[in-house]
Amino acid sequence: MASAPPNDLRRFADWRLALKTILGFWLIYALTVVARALLGSDPLALLQNKLLTLGVGIVLTFLVYAAIAMFGGQDSSNRRKAIVAGIASFLAACAMAGLLMLADGKMRESKEIFRHTAKEGVVIFEQGNKIRIERTAAEPLVLTLPALKDIEASKKFRYAADAAVIWLFFFAAWSAFYLATIAQAQALRAQRRAAAAETAAHTAQVRALRYQVNPHFLFNTLNSLSSLVMTGRTERAEEMLLALSTFFRTSLSLNPVADVTLAEEIDLQRLYLDIETIRFPSRLKVAIDVPKDLEDVRLPALILQPLVENAIKYGVSPTSDVVTLTIAAEAIGDDRLLLRVTNSGSKAPPKRRGRRDSDRIEGTGVGLANVCQRIEARFGAAATCEFGPLDNGGFEVRLAIPRELHDG
Numbered sequence: 296m297a298s299a300p301p302n303d304l305r306r307f308a309d310w311r312l313a314l315k316t317i318l319g320f321w322l323i324y325a326l327t328v329v330a331r332a333l334l335g336s337d338p339l340a341l342l343q344n345k346l347l348t349l350g351v352g353i354v355l356t357f358l359v360y361a362a363i364a365m366f367g368g369q370d371s372s373n374r375r376k377a378i379v380a381g382i383a384s385f386l387a388a389c390a391m392a393g394l395l396m397l398a399d400g401k402m403r404e405s406k407e408i409f410r411h412t413a414k415e416g417v418v419i420f421e422q423g424n425k426i427r428i429e430r431t432a433a434e435p436l437v438l439t440l441p442a443l444k445d446i447e448a449s450k451k452f453r454y455a456a457d458a459a460v461i462w463l464f465f466f467a468a469w470s471a472f473y474l475a476t477i478a479q480a481q482a483l484r485a486q487r488r489a490a491a492a493e494t495a496a497h498t499a500q501v502r503a504l505r506y507q508v509n510p511h512f513l514f515n516t517l518n519s520l521s522s523l524v525m526t527g528r529t530e531r532a533e534e535m536l537l538a539l540s541t542f543f544r545t546s547l548s549l550n551p552v553a554d555v556t557l558a559e560e561i562d563l564q565r566l567y568l569d570i571e572t573i574r575f576p577s578r579l580k581v582a583i584d585v586p587k588d589l590e591d592v593r594l595p596a597l598i599l600q601p602l603v604e605n606a607i608k609y610g611v612s613p614t615s616d617v618v619t620l621t622i623a624a625e626a627i628g629d630d631r632l633l634l635r636v637t638n639s640g641s642k643a644p645p646k647r648r649g650r651r652d653s654d655r656i657e658g659t660g661v662g663l664a665n666v667c668q669r670i671e672a673r674f675g676a677a678a679t680c681e682f683g684p685l686d687n688g689g690f691e692v693r694l695a696i697p698r699e700l701h702d703g
Contacts, residue, residue: 306364309477313360316476320469321353337407344402351394352462355387356469363470376474384466391466392458396451519574535573542566546597554673554699557624557632558590564599564622571607579611584623592624592632593699595673601662602636602692610638610690632698637691663692670696 328345332338362383367376409421420427428436446454516539523532546563555563561583568581599622611618618640625633667680674696682692 307361309480310360310364312476312480313357313364313473316469316473317353317356317360320356320465320472321349324352324465325349335407340403340407347398347402348391348395351391352465355391356466359383359387359466359470360473363473373474373478377470380470380474381467384470385463387466388459388461388463389455391462392455395458396455516570519571523574531573535570538566538570538573542570546600553596554593555596556590557585557592557594560594560596560599561585561590561622563597564603567600567603568620571611575607575611578615578617579607580617580619582619582621582623584621586624586626589624589626589632589698591700594632594634594696595669598666598669598694599634599636601666605662605692606636606638606690610640614640616640626698627695630698632696634694634696635691637685637689639687639689666692666694670694 325345328342328349332341332345335341359380363376363380367379407422411419411421413419416431418429420429426438426440428438430436516535520532520535520539523529523535542563545566565583568579572579572581603620603622606620610620618638621635621637621639623635623637625635627633663680663682670678670680677697679695680692681695682690684690
């Protein structure tokens with residue numbers, strides 16, 4: 296089994312992101328330098344001198360990143376990272392100012408001349424560290440400013456401090472951008488993990504509810520098969536076994552968390568009803584009313600199964616009268632589907648009209664509660680599950696779900 300990478304390596308896991316941001320920041324700086332150089336009369340000298348600044352700056356910024364990665368800690372709080380970034384930025388700014396002052400004597404002298412006219416009427420020409428003052432009726436006065444290495448230590452410190460403050464803002468700006476970027480990345484990863492966990496929990500819930508249907512159906516069907524055997528109707532029992540095997544081959548091959556079209560769901564119920572018509576050949580009548588334009592609507596597989604079973608268990612089995620079981624579908628507006636499972640002679644356990652699974656369901660404890668929970672898990676508040684007795688003595692379950700069309 297592969298081992299986890301060392302902590303030192305994991306700390307630099309985002310080095311590609313850091314490198315991109317560093318190069319991006321210094322690219323912006325380089326573009327401003329190029330724009331400034333093109334405005335002058337000696338652009339090559341300025342560009343050559345700034346190459347050192349650019350190279351040193353990239354190295355120092357990467358060292359700031361290394362400090363954040365090493366001392367900020369991969370799993371540390373953003374506050375600690377910010378403190379480390381602040382300290383590292385300050386040290387990098389000081390180093391930048393010091394190195395540039397040390398390299399001042401090796402810089403290429405620019406040929407660019409700046410001309411100023413003073414209020415006193417004299418004209419001042421500035422080129423590098425040389426200043427020439429032209430006066431009326433007098434010889435020009437030429438001055439040479441001392442190099443940085445020749446000035447007093449206190450003044451050197453002041454110049455270095457001024458430069459360090461300027462560079463501090465640059466390194467601090469990069470650090471803030473980098474920390475904001477990784478904070479956003481961490482937040483997005485946390486959101487993805489939460490979404491994945493929620494999806495996994497939802498899938499597990501749907502799968503568990505779907506698996507409840509199998510033992511519920513098997514329990515009722517075996518009771519029906521037992522009744523046929525005990526009453527000596529062996530030929531009908533054999534027919535039921537064949538129909539049962541066909542139904543199981545079809546239903547158990549379905550993905551427990553996948554949807555089927557309404558047409559496929561109706562076909563599954565026809566297979567089951569073929570089994571029950573063998574048991575109740577003269578008492579069960581089936582009516583299915585599904586418009587052609589609704590056949591492609593998607594819904595959870597076997598969502599109607601417990602409803603059809605309950606209609607037979609409580610509507611057909613207890614009576615000797617002919618009972619009509621109706622499965623109907625109709626459109627509600629442009630975006631909803633209403634499914635109705637009705638029997639004309641039910642004496643179902645719920646004595647009052649209910650909604651979702653708030654009423655106590657007798658029998659195996661699955662039935663209506665399973666159906667209501669499954670459509671709530673699948674569609675949320677967009678679906679409703681209502682059931683109750685009818686005025687004529689029958690019983691009806693009404694499912695309203697969004698009309699999601701089959702994508703294939």
